[in-house]
Amino acid sequence: MSNVVLELKDVDVFYGDFQALFKVSFKVEEGMTFAFIGANGGGKSTLLRTIAGLQRPSSGHVLFHGEPVDQFPAHKRVGMGIALVPEGRRVFPSLTVRENLVIGAYGGRKGDWNIESVTELFPLLKPLMKRQASSLSGGEQQALAIGRALMSNPELLLLDEVSLGLAPVVIKRIYEAMVLLVGSGHTILVVEQDVQHVLTVADYVACFLEGKVALEGKPADLTSEAITAAYFGM
């Protein structure tokens, strides 16, 4: 078996009385693009937030390189190499683009990513460096959010709905960037509602329905009928 970067074992997550995840288990191997699809409210974002440390499982474990990381808060997990690009981009609106990128490197983890390499990946950011992040378009903000996460030199990159609300041409560019990232050795977990794009880049897909994995497998092995059925719970 090859190198398992991330493993979840029987993870239950609650928001108050509401259970968002039910006994979720899976393994992600190094260099893989692992995609979670499913309708709104299926628990996909909760899953990524749990891996990043923003949400604590009430039972079960999150293992990173075989070691449980449950006791580490989000700000410690960044330093271990787990970076989340949160839903809704969440750039720091009052900071400039450059400051957003610089603060991405706050944890001080060593690696190849710096402002130069990020702007090489997303050339559209280059002329915007001194602009306030709040003045950027949605696509520019998304590129910035991904670039900011890369500045932490992650091993495991978690992408939450990165295509939501963006123009098709921008989505295409972001997915091209994703392919490049996997090529450079990153392991990626991506959450999407938009199944079309994600199937083109994913090595493995899991479909979430009401907090449980309803269907999983390699994209080539899954028929679109099966995906539709799992997506809508039919």
Added chain:
Amino acid sequence: MTWANVAIQGILLGGLYALFATGLALVFGVMRMVNLAHGDLGILAAFVALFIVQSFGLPLLWASVVTIIVMFLVGYVLQRGLLNHTLGADDTRPIVVTFGLSIIIQNGLIMWFSADSQGLDAGTIENISVKVSDQLSIGWFPLIVFLAAVAVIGALEFFLARFKLGRAFRATSDDREAAELMGINNKHIYALAMAIALAIVAVAGVLLAIRTTFDPTQGSFRLIYAFEAVIMGGMGSMWGTLLGGIVLGVSQTIGTQAFGAGWGLVVGHLVFLTVLAVRPSGFFAKTVTA
């Protein structure tokens, strides 16, 4: 020339108000927390300095330095040990807790030092002045207070703009959770913000204690002036807070000159209410993120 003199006194007084208000603005800006004990903590600092001078016979300057360090540490521990636990669930908890803290500080000081008025003696600097013209002279001490306010606010703005930690303050202010995802420990950032806020209010408290007499109950008044300065200046803007303090100071001294003693405070509050009505977001409104 009297009016010019009065206005200048007001501007210099505004510096003291701004010093009291800066920490309040910083804490509100970074963690959206309203600290109702802020004024009392400033008065507490004055008593700490008094205690050090009386008990250890340290010169006032050194006692002030020690006080600032003590209040910095008090701020860090207070935030990390108590106030951080009040944040998050709803906005009323920190208000209730800091209100309680305010009562505890006031009564603790009365028990320890009695309700008598106290003063800190800085020597001749309190009484000498620089003569600008025949009718106009400016006291050295009020001038020093004002310059201290400008220096403190300038240093704080520089820290926020240029330092790695300052950026972390601003990022946490913008979006706490996203900041955590960058590796920023918001509990530590909040504690440092409170530590800096109390170090600054310690400067204000000591300068107030030199300028005038003080007693344990004065914190509440200081808090009201500080609020007025912060709100007039625009929440979260430090230079705005200085301007708010100046407007308040000038309103008070001119009110006193025009209508007599006691009217200064009324005019100050009226000007504040007018600014609030005409420009509710203050002079230097920054867009506060939701």
